[in-house]
Amino acid sequence: MEKEYYIVTPCYNDFESLYILLENIDRENEKYKYNFSVIVVNDASLQENPFSDKKFENIKQIFQIDLIRNGGHQRAIALGLSHVNSNTKEHKNGAVIVMDCDGEDNYLDVFKFVNKYSDDKILFAKRKKRSESLLFIVFYIFYKFIFKLLTGKILQSGNFSIIPLCMLNKVVSLNEIWNHYHAGILKSKLPIEYLDCNRSKRYKGKSKMNFSALVLHGLSSISVFNEIVFVRLTIFSCIFLVLSILISSAVLAVKFYLNNASPGWVTTVIGILLIMCVQFLTIVITSTFLVLGRRSSFDNEKNPA
Numbered sequence: 001m002e003k004e005y006y007i008v009t010p011c012y013n014d015f016e017s018l019y020i021l022l023e024n025i026d027r028e029n030e031k032y033k034y035n036f037s038v039i040v041v042n043d044a045s046l047q048e049n050p051f052s053d054k055k056f057e058n059i060k061q062i063f064q065i066d067l068i069r070n071g072g073h074q075r076a077i078a079l080g081l082s083h084v085n086s087n088t089k090e091h092k093n094g095a096v097i098v099m100d101c102d103g104e105d106n107y108l109d110v111f112k113f114v115n116k117y118s119d120d121k122i123l124f125a126k127r128k129k130r131s132e133s134l135l136f137i138v139f140y141i142f143y144k145f146i147f148k149l150l151t152g153k154i155l156q157s158g159n160f161s162i163i164p165l166c167m168l169n170k171v172v173s174l175n176e177i178w179n180h181y182h183a184g185i186l187k188s189k190l191p192i193e194y195l196d197c198n199r200s201k202r203y204k205g206k207s208k209m210n211f212s213a214l215v216l217h218g219l220s221s222i223s224v225f226n227e228i229v230f231v232r233l234t235i236f237s238c239i240f241l242v243l244s245i246l247i248s249s250a251v252l253a254v255k256f257y258l259n260n261a262s263p264g265w266v267t268t269v270i271g272i273l274l275i276m277c278v279q280f281l282t283i284v285i286t287s288t289f290l291v292l293g294r295r296s297s298f299d300n301e302k303n304p305a
Helices: 015-032 073-086 107-116 134-151 165-172 181-188 211-223 226-256 265-302
Strands: 004-011 035-042 061-066 094-098 122-129 157-164 192-198
Touching: 004 015, 004 073, 015 035, 015 107, 035 073, 061 073, 073 094, 073 157, 073 165, 073 181, 073 211, 094 107, 094 165, 107 122, 107 157, 107 192, 134 211, 134 226, 157 165, 157 181, 165 181, 181 211, 211 226, 226 265
Parallel strands: 004 035, 004 094, 035 061, 122 192
Antiparallel strands: 094 157, 122 157
């Protein structure tokens, strides 16, 4: 049976870029003649798709899912993957490619993916060279450091990836991909490999991702590992509590035994440490209720009365 390849791409007010992407894939596929179908997830765009009736010689079909409300990039991807999984129950020979439609995911890498993937693992694009500003790169490095510190995992990629159809049912069953696609798969421990790819520049317009959206995106990836983050925060808090006790003891020793402290200095230091301890304790208690509440609701979903 001939292999089928499905390209899932979210789109929000970016139909010009989408059309350029489809033209590029169609032109390049003249060499390969792969069976490509494209699933465009229209994430409640405010503009109509002016290219919806365009036909391409080397793309088998283009199907557009129109969402009623904007749910964000990650939910759009999850919906697109669920659609493909629901419509390929009898045909699991091939793969699904997840990519952005704005041009930052290079269309030539689609063909690299198809040539390199295998049915026993998910292949992600690992950014070897980025095209963003220096400020963005600095913040991105800082974000990756925080992610590693809180989760113990290394985030090496974005959404650009290829999933074998035989593994797609496992992927769409992951609740976490609705929050953050890559982090959800990373948490699932499904087999992953990385392919070096350079990030390209947008075809048209400006990125819809502002600073607030980037921060929210980063927090979403960390929230996927909420139980691990909770444990690590608890450990950090305990370490800080022990250090605070040691520092407070040293400060009191300086004051009462060495009698060598400035007026008000001891009170200030111990007060600051006490406030920080209370803040850490508040974070741990809040995290405990959130994590346990989430586990309870998940157990209820698995075992309904």
